[in-house]
Amino acid sequence: MDGGIRVGTAAAGGTLVLCAAALLGADAVEAVLAGVRAGAHGTRAAADPVLAPSVVRYAARHGWFWPAVAGVAELVALAGAVGALRTVRAAVLRRRNALDGPSRMLVRAAAIDLRRDVLAVPGVRDLRFALTGTRRAPRLALTVACPADAPLGALLAALGDGPVERFRRAADLPALAAVVRFRPGAAALRRGFVARRRVGEPPHMDIQHREDRCE
Amino acid sequence: MGDVGRGTDDTRDERALIIELLDDLAGRQRARRFARREFRARRAWLSLALALLLAxxxxxxxxxxxxxxxxxxxxLLPVADAVALLRxxxxxxxxxxxxGVALAAAGAALLGLSAPGRWRLLPVRCGDGRxxxxxxxxxxxxVLTGAALGVxxxxxxxxxxxxxxxxRRVRVRARTGYLNVANTPELIDAAVRARLAGLDLMGDAAVDVRVTCRNG
Incomplete structure (x- = not known):
């Protein structure tokens, strides 16, 4: 599944957030401690400048100081850039797929069967689906309209064991992860912008768009 | 000998049962982790904004x-002004x-936001990690309102x-046209619980039903 990408992105995002929080927290703690110290030591410490002359002298005396600060800043900037790129990539791959040509051919053929199989499952009224992710981490997102009293657990198991597993094999995507969004009580699903562009099956697949445009 | 053989078979069966149960448990845990990753708020915009800001x-x-x-x-930066200000x-x-207080608040807010977000979708029970x-x-x-109104x-x-x-907590507030509530809360509770069982959501839910009648 898309786990590699998403876990990596989540870890990178979390690390960035924690780094930012730690930086801010460290500054805040320093400021607050200095304030407390100033209060404890009376007016002398309170009257000390925030940028002490000793700090300026230290930086001037040691030639490595500013290059080291620049290096750390570069590393932080690099981490930020990598984090931003990974976040964008993950967001794009949640909506689009990056499959190669042969995989697309297989998926296109399997998609028609998938739609037919899912609609044949008792309790399924309508279906919308999209294949996203990469070949190494593909993800099938299904939206299923079903009756309000449908047993969702059993329906999910039926979809997972039947149509999704068959699609996994037919499309030759053993790592495929499937996410099913149930719409209990919905008679039919509203089609989105992409699906409105053409009438055909399956309505929400990238693969199909190209086919429809060819026609 | 026969007893010994039966004993070995029993042990094997027990072991197979334990392995099956552990597999089932592991599958459920994988499914839970996958559902959490899929359905919890990602806060991608926050991550992106922070990453860009840092970069x-x-x-x-x-x-x-x-x-x-x-x-x-x-x-690129007003270094002279900043140094003068800090001096x-x-x-x-x-x-x-x-x-300092503002920075501490910002840090605490970021730490809070780094925690997993709200469930955007309520996960359905599943034993498959994919x-x-x-x-x-x-x-x-x-659906639950429909069940309550069905009473x-x-x-x-x-x-x-x-x-x-x-x-998970389900709170039901209902009103009956009768002069007293009688056993309506119990009936609503049973209907809502039955419907919840049908939905087969992951985890248990506490149901709290309160009913008012025409007399208030």
Whole structure:
């Protein structure tokens, strides 16, 4: 599944957030401690400048100081850039797929069967689906309209064991992860912008768009 | 010998049962982790904004330092003004304390935001680590409201669903047209629980039903 990408992105995002929080927290703690110290030591410490002359002298005396600060800043900037790129990539791959040509051919053929199989499952009224992710981490997102009293657990198991597993094999995507969004009580699903562009099956697949445009 | 053989068979069966149970448990845990990854708020915009902020801010600082070390200030940052401000500001100044408190608040807010977000969809019970099913909170609310309204005598019902996969709470507020509530709360409770069981959501839910009657 898309786990590699998403876990990596989540870890990178979390690390960035924690780094930012730690930086801010460290500054805040320093400021607050200095304030407390100033209060404890009376007016002398309170009257000390925030940028002490000793700090300026230290930086001037040691030639490595500013290059080291620049290096750390570069590393932080690099981490930020990598984090931003990974976040964008993950967001794009949640909506689009990056499959190669042969995989697309297989998926296109399997998609028609998938739609037919899912609609044949008792309790399924309508279906919308999209294949996203990469070949190494593909993800099938299904939206299923079903009756309000449908047993969702059993329906999910039926979809997972039947149509999704068959699609996994037919499309030759053993790592495929499937996410099913149930719409209990919905008679039919509203089609989105992409699906409105053409009438055909399956309505929400990238693969199909190209086919429809060819026609 | 026969007893010994039966004993071995029993042990084998028990072992197979234990392995099956552990497999089932592991599958459920994988499914739960997958559902959490899929259905919890990602806060991608926050991550992106922070990452860009860090990249731009730290990059600017690095460029400015390198330029100054090379003897040609880039002028990207008001360094002279900042140094002058920090030299004149005293630790006892109210502004410095306020800045510290603001930074602490920002840090705490970021730490809070780094925690997993709210469940966008309520996960359906599943034992497959490559499959996740979810249902929108408002759909659950609508289905449970329908179940409550299905109880005889209930005129109005409002359902709130809180929590995600754990510590889920369903609160039902209903009104009956009868003069007293009698056993309506129990009936609503049973109907809502039956419908919840049908939805087969991950984790258990506490149901709280309160009914008012025509007499208030």
């Amino acid at each position: 731009l801010g730290a990059g600017t600082v690095a460029v400015e330092i390198v330029a100054r070390v090379a003897g040609r200030p880039a002028g 004149t500001a005293r630790w006892g100044d109210r502004g410095v304390g306020a800045a 499959l996740a099913g979810g249902v929108r909170r408002r759909d659950v609310r609508r 005889h005598g209930v005129e109005r019902a409002r359902v709130r669903v809180r929590g995600g996969a754990a510590r």
